[in-house]
Amino acid sequence: MGVGIEVRGLNAYYGKLLALKSIDMTVAPNQVTAVIGPSGCGKSTFVRCLNRMHETIPEARAEGTVIVGDMNVYDNDPVEVRRRIGMVFQKPNPFPTMSIYGNVAAGLKLNGFRNRKQIDELVERSLKLAALWDEVKDELHKKSGASLSGGQQQRLCIARSLAVEPDILLMDEPASALDPISTSKIEELIFQLKQHYTVVIVTHNMQQAARVAEFTGFFLMGSLIEYEKTEKIFTTPSDKRTEDYITGRFG
């Protein structure tokens, strides 16, 4: 089951540049929360701070409190944090030298998990959850992950994240590199996933946020301007800047 996220006073930097300014946000468990905003507003940085991927960039750092379930993210080993908070990236990024099976099993095997039978089960379960199982079950070992289509690759990456059984799934514009059909498949999938996981999704596409998310946060220049139920934010936003953005006046 998914758990909630508590963010308090989160600041993120790139060198001396302050990219996120004192963000406070509460993400509800087993819900989809969308993060929207114009390019460069800090929305990707925000989700990358939640699983401490932000600090893998040279000179980047973050400070503040992020509590996921009972774990204080910034007091724990980043490796352990990332195991519990999965991430799907903008561009599908399967491991090019591994088979479909190898890709999904990678998070388990490379973390020292050895039980073959259990890995087999988790691979099958994850591929089914990611709605890819029927398309690839006959060539799990034969085909390389990179030989799939873009949309399939992205679902493979989702399956790969699910296989390590995280509590939270972060998605950084997961459909922005995909065609409309693949996009709708991913959206359908996100809808299914919230039964088991808490999902935070960054998106450029406001219709997408409206379609998949219960809650939406609007970021602008490193600040969280408004955070509300999706319905409310798209119909009666309380901040002028939010209204300007969603009505297409800028961004």
Added chain:
Amino acid sequence: MLKQPGDARAQKVSLWRRTKNYAATWFAIAAAVLVLAPLLAVFAYVLIKGAGSVNLAFLTQTPKPPGELGGGMANAMVGSVLILGVASAIGVPLGIGCGIYLAEYGRGRLGDLVRFTADVLNGVPSIVIGMAVYGLIVIRQKHFSGFSGGVALGIMMIPTIARATEEMLLMVPNVVREAALGLGIPKWRTTLSVSLRTASAGVITGCMLAFARVAGETAPLLFTAFGNQFWNLKLNQPMAAVSLQVYVYALSPYDDWHRQAWAGALILIVMIVAAVAAVRIATSRGMLKGVS
């Protein structure tokens, strides 16, 4: 040349443009032939001169004393294999390790220093490396040895492998590393099992290039492995190598030794090609298992 579909359209392309296209294409072909020609010429010449002298005796016997006909290079062939084994055991892990450091960690001043040192080491004449190893190992041990020859060749392999590994790792897209880190895989594991594995084809090519380059080296072996007319499998004794034997025989006044030098050169080429091919086959099979 340009009779392709849409010929009517091709007609419209001006004569001057077609001439330029034609000239550029032929220039590229000519350049490719010019690069291949010397290689083929050398190989053909060695084959013609040497093939007749490669026989069972040559492959199974040790050298005969000066003046006596016959004998072979069996001991030198085994010696070359042993020395190159030592060289690879030193050069490959150190080179790859150094390349990993440069690509994944070496962004600061130490990285620049290591990179610069590797480039300088790459340019040091091989005989100087032989002398350095002579000073470091041979003088202290007070005798020549196959091992010291392997060390000299291994040192020569390091910079080539290190820079090739670095280049190949830098070509691995960062999103692949992020994918692994995002799964909660530790950095060292990501580097070894994901980045290095993704780059493995290029890294292996780099290792093979370094191996082929040192396999024919003679100068660094002159003061280290020294050469040996007799069977020797002990690495702490003077050891024969095909390249050394070819060098000695080619400079000798005897026709029979000249003949054997050509045969030795041919055998050396065959050994290198066989080793490179064997590694290629082994790794492509090994990689295919978990791969495609």
